[in-house]
Amino acid sequence: MTKVVCYVELDADGVVDASARALTFARGITTRPTTLAALLPSPPTAEALGQLQSFGVSDVAVLEHDGISGYSPTALSRCLDAMSGEEDTLAVVAAATDHGNEVLAHLAATTGRDFVAVCTAAREEDGGGFSLTRHRWGGSLLEDSVLRAPRAIFSVSTDAVPPVPAPAATAPTTRTIRPELSAQELALQAAESRPESSGVALASAKVVVSGGRGVGGPEGFAVIEELAALLGGAVGVSRVVTSLGWRPHREQVGQTGTKVTPDLYLACGISGAIQHLAGCQSAKQMVAINTDPDAPIMARADYAVIGDVSEVLPALVAALGERRSRGRGE
Amino acid sequence: MDVLVCVKRVPMVGGRIALQPDQRHIDTTLLGFTVSPHEECAVEEAVQVTEAHGGEVTVLTLGPPEAAEQLRAAVSVGAASAVLLPTEEEGLGPIATARAITSAVTRLERERSRVFDLVMFGNEAADTGDYQVGIRVAHALGRAVATGVKQLEVTAGEAVARREYRGAEELFRLPLPAVVTVKEGINLPRYPSLPGRMRAKKATIVTFVPETPDEAVEMRTLRVPTSERRSAEVLGHGKEAVPALVSLLEKMGVVS
Numbered sequence: 001m002t003k004v005v006c007y008v009e010l011d012a013d014g015v016v017d018a019s020a021r022a023l024t025f026a027r028g029i030t031t032r033p034t035t036l037a038a039l040l041p042s043p044p045t046a047e048a049l050g051q052l053q054s055f056g057v058s059d060v061a062v063l064e065h066d067g068i069s070g071y072s073p074t075a076l077s078r079c080l081d082a083m084s085g086e087e088d089t090l091a092v093v094a095a096a097t098d099h100g101n102e103v104l105a106h107l108a109a110t111t112g113r114d115f116v117a118v119c120t121a122a123r124e125e126d127g128g129g130f131s132l133t134r135h136r137w138g139g140s141l142l143e144d145s146v147l148r149a150p151r152a153i154f155s156v157s158t159d160a161v162p163p164v165p166a167p168a169a170t171a172p173t174t175r176t177i178r179p180e181l182s183a184q185e186l187a188l189q190a191a192e193s194r195p196e197s198s199g200v201a202l203a204s205a206k207v208v209v210s211g212g213r214g215v216g217g218p219e220g221f222a223v224i225e226e227l228a229a230l231l232g233g234a235v236g237v238s239r240v241v242t243s244l245g246w247r248p249h250r251e252q253v254g255q256t257g258t259k260v261t262p263d264l265y266l267a268c269g270i271s272g273a274i275q276h277l278a279g280c281q282s283a284k285q286m287v288a289i290n291t292d293p294d295a296p297i298m299a300r301a302d303y304a305v306i307g308d309v310s311e312v313l314p315a316l317v318a319a320l321g322e323r324r325s326r327g328r329g330e
Numbered sequence: 331m332d333v334l335v336c337v338k339r340v341p342m343v344g345g346r347i348a349l350q351p352d353q354r355h356i357d358t359t360l361l362g363f364t365v366s367p368h369e370e371c372a373v374e375e376a377v378q379v380t381e382a383h384g385g386e387v388t389v390l391t392l393g394p395p396e397a398a399e400q401l402r403a404a405v406s407v408g409a410a411s412a413v414l415l416p417t418e419e420e421g422l423g424p425i426a427t428a429r430a431i432t433s434a435v436t437r438l439e440r441e442r443s444r445v446f447d448l449v450m451f452g453n454e455a456a457d458t459g460d461y462q463v464g465i466r467v468a469h470a471l472g473r474a475v476a477t478g479v480k481q482l483e484v485t486a487g488e489a490v491a492r493r494e495y496r497g498a499e500e501l502f503r504l505p506l507p508a509v510v511t512v513k514e515g516i517n518l519p520r521y522p523s524l525p526g527r528m529r530a531k532k533a534t535i536v537t538f539v540p541e542t543p544d545e546a547v548e549m550r551t552l553r554v555p556t557s558e559r560r561s562a563e564v565l566g567h568g569k570e571a572v573p574a575l576v577s578l579l580e581k582m583g584v585v586s
């Protein structure tokens with residue numbers, strides 16, 4: 001029996017969506033019978049354990065160390081090393097999140113193994129090794145490659161597969177792992193704090209109203225904010241807008257900003273550069289407002305209004321406001 | 331406080347990516363080149379650290395001889411010296427890249443008989459996005475590393491690095507010397523001054539040829555994803571389109 005080891009992230013609701021996808025992906029990389037082992041950063045709730053079982057995990061290992069209280073990429077990587085040391089390990093995977101990529105890179109660096117980041121497909125070849133597809137340019141380009149190395153390490157793109165429960169599942173065994181850590185490894189752990197958040201979080205917003213250079217200046221964002229509020233959404237921006245200092249970088253959507261997955265993405269005065277689209281291509285519906293009918297965004301949007309944002313947006317906000325007060329009056 | 335910053339030359343692709351007929355390289359005939367925004371910010375952060383604490387910034391790149399352009403750009407905004415590790419083969423993998431950079435760091439530190447207090451990278455390169463070179467170099471040098479850093483404070487002997495993950499702030503304390511990879515947003519990079527541009531033009535670029543080991547990952551082809559191409563349905567022009575837009579939003583269920 002071969003083994004695939006997966007680093008699984010948890011939050012208050014149990015296994016995070018990206019990790020559920022990574023587990024689904026892990027089950028599909030070989031046709032050989034495989035056991036699926038999960039490493040957790042902290043003890044699971046009963047609910048999380050149930051989720052792990054349903055995604056086909058049979059071996060649950062939990063990091064435990066007196067000196068570790070926060071996220072520690074080095075400690076987690078030591079655990080993965082201990083879990084994947086034997087010959088029967090086929091691969092070590094994690095979701096291609098900031099944490100997943102970081103933990104796997106530490107594992108690769110300390111073991112001298114290859115690490116292929118942000119894969120959308122991986123298949124074990126008959127003669128050994130893997131054929132892989134991975135993201136370049138934040139997903140605007142795909143790379144097909146082969147990896148000829150034992151105990152492959154790869155991170156799984158969050159859009160590679162939907163999370164699908166395993167056909168058959170048995171209750172997993174649970175154990176703890178206490179890694180041996182050097183003073184330096186022990187020192188590398190995060191002190192975490194949760195700032196008071198205000199408004200709708202961009203990464204998880206159902207509606208994102210985004211403005212680009214075509215908005216014209218910082219003042220132009222008042223109407224974008226108003227529209228976002230009317231639609232219960234968050235404000236997004238392009239890189240031009242943050243480099244010009246019109247809006248803060250935390251609002252930037254794209255390859256070097258935030259990746260968003262809303263039901264509706266409204267792109268106002270945004271040309272649709274590939275690096276911008278890399279952050280919003282998973283939107284269910286995209287509407288573009290742009291003066292240029294040939295802007296690249298038109299090849300990605302579902303609907304378009306050809307026009308000046310400074311004309312269309314105030315009219316739209318007025319219409320929605322009117323509609324709302326009419327609704328109240330009735 | 332001496333800082334080494336590592337940057338990578340990449341084509342400035344815009345609305346779409348065109349590939350060469352071999353399906354292995356981007357067609358760059360009509361494109362300019364730049365570094366990733368993360369690395370632009372790494373250069374700016376390094377310059378700010380040395381402005382606050384003294385010392386010098388060295389910028390390093392592994393790439394074709396033309397990457398001297400990106401080194402000069404870094405000099406124009408404040409780097410004091412520049413190092414080029416020329417490679418003939420475009421697209422060295424992350425293991426080879428990390429090994430070449432590590433041996434360059436060791437060599438530079440030996441020549442200067444002083445270590446770099448900080449070695450900085452972008453969190454991931456814009457093109458290959460391997461998410462590992464900085465971490466590999468840190469382990470090879472035996473130094474602590476924080477990645478994806480959005481705020482950096484340096485004091486005597488320590489760097490405090492902050493970043494955000496899933497709505498929480500994470501703070502790492504790193505003893506110096508250390509390795510830090512940064513993300514765009516940590517600062518707003520400055521534009522080059524006129525004296526900066528002059529300095530960049532005259533700057534000498536130190537060159538040494540790196541050793542490059544074989545890789546177990548072999549790229550076969552590149553593909554532009556095609557599935558998402560569509561043609562937008564035009565709802566109308568200007569203000570006249572607003573009623574159609576409102577009914578669309580109603581249909582989508584995003585207005586109550």
Ligand SMILES: Cc1cc2nc3c(=O)[nH]c(=O)nc-3n(C[C@H](O)[C@H](O)[C@H](O)COP(=O)(O)OP(=O)(O)OC[C@H]3O[C@@H](n4cnc5c(N)ncnc54)[C@H](O)[C@@H]3O)c2cc1C
Nearest residue numbers: 212213214238239254255256269271273275291308309456
């Ligand atoms: C490595 C790398 C990473 C990058 N990462 C990101 C990233 O994360 N996010 C990102 O956004 N960009 C990123 N970029 C930059 C990207 O390539 C583009 O430069 C940027 O997205 C363009 O922003 P924009 O669409 O606002 O501006 P422009 O490209 O200038 O487009 C403005 C658009 O507005 C339209 N317009 C103008 N006036 C009006 C008006 N009055 N009404 C309506 N429409 C109008 C124009 O027709 C045009 O289509 C990156 C670039 C590189 C090289």
